[in-house]
Amino acid sequence: MSTRLKNRGLVISICMLLCMLAIAGCGNNTTKEEQGTETAAPQTKSFEDSIGVKEIPINPKRIFSISATTQLLALGITPVGGLSYEIEQDYYLQSYADQIKLAGDYPPDFEAIIDLQPDLIIASSFVDAEVTEKLEKIAPVVMYPWGSNLYDQLRFIADIVDKKTEAEAWIKKHEEKVAIDKEEISKYVKPDETVAAIEIFKQTFQVAGNRNMGYVLHDLLGLKRLPEIQKQIDEKDGFMVYTEGMSFEKLPEFNADYLIVKVNDTQAGSVEYFEQMQQSEIWKSLPAVKNGKVFVVPHDKWWSYTLFSTDALLDEAVALFENQ
Known part of the structure; x- marks a missing residue:
């Protein structure tokens, strides 16, 4: 083969290689853009309770409960912590005592709650304002309406943690039993x-x-x-x-x-x-x-x-x- 043909083949090969690299580069850029979009996706949502509107985690991993334990358990969520008056004294929560850490009674042991590193606190609306103020320094706090009936309490908490389907399923089963x-x-x-x-x-x-x-x-x-x-x-x-x-x-x-x-x-x-x-x-x-x-x-x-x-x-x- 002549030198001229060899050089021409080499040029063609180099061009093909550059095209492949360019295509691959475009693919990588798309992936980075997608990854960037995913990273930028909001990790919190606005939620309104009796206190006002606050930003809370979309998918909380470590919830501390003040009188919201059975509602969370009914939705398939085990809180990382709670208070002794609710957990220890409730006959129906005895089997969960080793899974839920206690942070005192009421008012709670705030240092113990800090140690549990909650990313969300769900509490009953009977909690005093001064207690709520201290809790808000630890993690976002959402108050559910204690005066509502049990079904509406469950629905409210389900809205907080995006478990509306699970709530309605529990209620339907309970209504059938009633x-x-x-x-x-x-x-x-x-x-x-x-x-x-x-x-x-x-x-x-x-x-x-x-x-x-x-x-x-x-x-x-x-x-x-x-x-x-x-x-x-x-x-x-x-x-x-x-x-x-x-x-x-x-x-x-x-x-x-x-x-x-x-x-x-x-x-x-x-x-x-x-x-x-x-x-x-x-x-x-x-x-x-x-x-x-x-x-x-x-x-x-x-x-x-x-x-x-x-x-x-x-x-x-x-x-x-x-x-x-």
Whole structure:
């Protein structure tokens, strides 16, 4: 082959090589642009709660909970930390005690929260302003509305963590269970029979309103409230956890066909007070007592107002009436 042909072939080869490198370079530039776009994508979102609008992580990895634990667990999220009053005292959270670090009770141990390095704090709206101010120095804080019902609480928290589908699935399953248990309990309690749930402390008792065990018995299972209790709920704009504390001489004024009794055995003297009540003529004269329609329930299972306790107490309540 002549030198001229060889040189021409070499030029062609060099040109082809340069073209290939240029194409490869264009591909690399596109990848860098894409990577740059991905890196620049916002990692936070604006979210509004009762305090105002704040920037929170889109995909938080380390959430600290103040009374939001069962909602987060229902959505498939285990918070890195919480407070002892919620975790340790809740019968339905005992199995999670080794997974959720405690940061004191309330007010919380702020140093312990700092050590957990949360990227988001979700708290109930009952948290004091001064506590919230200190928490905001640790991580973004979102307050969910404690006064809302359990379903709306769950929906609000699901919106924070982008788990709306999971929330609706949990609610749908729970509503189906409510319908089944409501139908079942109607076999044992007549529509006109009244039910009162009371909590006994040392020297006093309270009647449940429309939260905690009152919510399960009346709002979900449809058992009839005493008219006096419904009146008090209405006078308090539809929100009453319990009545004011009263001495047991007042008990005949809440004369229900069925009486569900929860003794707060975490308070010294409550058990002894209930024993005294049962020896009194006032207690013995109650129709529910005379007719054997008094159910004593354990405090640890019946005291809280959470998704898990509400779900479990549906079955617990049906069992009470079924086995009477």
